[in-house]
Amino acid sequence: MTRHGKNCTAGAVYTYHEKKKDTAASGYGTQSIRLGKDAIKDFDCCCLSLQPCQDPVMTPDGFLYEKQAILEYILHHKTETAKKMKAYEKQKQAQKSSSQLESKSEERERVERFKTKENSIVSKPINPFTSGQNPGGEKSRTNAAESSSSAPVASSSQSLPCFWVPSLTPQSKPTLLKKPDRYVCAVTRDVLGNSVPCTVLRPSGAVVTQECVEKLIKKDMLDPLSGDKLSDRDLIPLQRGGTGFAASGVDLRAKEARPVMMV
Template sequence: MTRHARNCTAGAVYTYHEKKKDAQASGYGTNAQRLGKDSIKDFDSCCLSLQPCRNPVITKDGYLFDKEVILEYIIAKKNENSRKLKEYERLKRKEDEISLDKATAETNQKVERFLKGENSIISKPTSHFTSEPSTSSISNMAVGRDKELPSFWVPSKTPTAEKPKLQKPHNVVLCPISGKPLKVKDLIEVKFTPIKDSGEKKSLIARECRYMCAVTHDVLSNSVPCAVLKPTGDVVTLECVEKIIKKDWVHPLTSKKLTEKDIIVMQRGGTGYARTNAELEAKQERPALQA
């Protein structure tokens, strides 16, 4: 049995500890880090600009956007889809012209082969008693077949891949977060209730606690689950929804009837706790270190 030193290089096994140590020192492998509170947006921030919303609107899936930002995104996507559609139509016309020219050329070749075969017919007496040597061969290089085969070392004879089939682009704007179809008429205006008489002389955006529940006046934050009432856009806590609204299904501010579709659960920001957020781990892919 060999002696094991601190820097033993005689082992036949590349251990996990050695691999991890070398990967950390050389910059190979995958870096995984748990995200903190400061790495994720606030509950009242836009999902695109990551800044506090001036005119907040929300989608049916609960994603909050600034109205100006999301409208610019929708207009940009519509222009991009229109450009892709025009490019598709141009390529489609070009492809149709090429296919028409190809079909015409094939028809002309068939006619030429037919006429050539007709002209080569001659009346020649045949003898059934004489045997002619057979010239048929199974070789791929015989009877001029070598000119038809592809060649990987001659550039002019190298086989080429087929062109991908054209696909018509979708003329639908998708939500940048959920990936579902997004329309301007589906955006619902949100009305936050600011905290009054907080004693702070800072502006509303600079405050750490800015808004409260429209019914219970509880302070809203990333750690408090919130919901938006669709008819008026008021933001309330889920606790208020469960304990007050769902008893009679009546809007507590306007006394109008509500349904399950009128309650939109807001997607929360980051708190740093795994129980609150589903994905708090960030990974950085690096070149793999082979053993």
């Protein structure tokens, strides 16, 4: 097709290319986007806290959790339930007491009117010559002066860091680096990562690669670490990726359904 044909705007037919272009520009139609690396959690992170696990536990479906995060969630749920129950009991008691107070509303109003009248009665004559003076004003000013004079003063003998005196210049020593830990397969010692499918052996709790399962373990169906007999139920695939807004596994595209532009 020539350049003139691509830019032709005098056609009587609304082409698919024009419809797709206008849909993307106007915000109509289902939009699809591929998720980036930041939207996928690491394989060794808890599904609740999204942080690396220190004391990991796993569900039968292969989802990894931090034991402390689960206990904190259960404790938080119990606390919230206790709060709601306490608020419900308080509301129930308030409803019961309000029904009793309604029957005594006239007596309460009579008491309030009596208090108002009593407060309006002046029991001591007011002296117009001393009403605006504060007898303890001089004393309060004296106490304020004494308290301000007794404020603590910073000692000049304290040694502070100084960037101009060589002996007082703060020094920064180099931090000793430690060898980083890496997750490896319990059998083949291959490095584990987000792109490596992993499987958990139920009897021993060891994490091995799926390749190790297919080539070594499935032949004899024995746990290489504990020697226990394995079944298909004992091989739990470790779920990879996925957060609260991203799918797990290999489905790394997010879709949003929006109104469709009809022509």
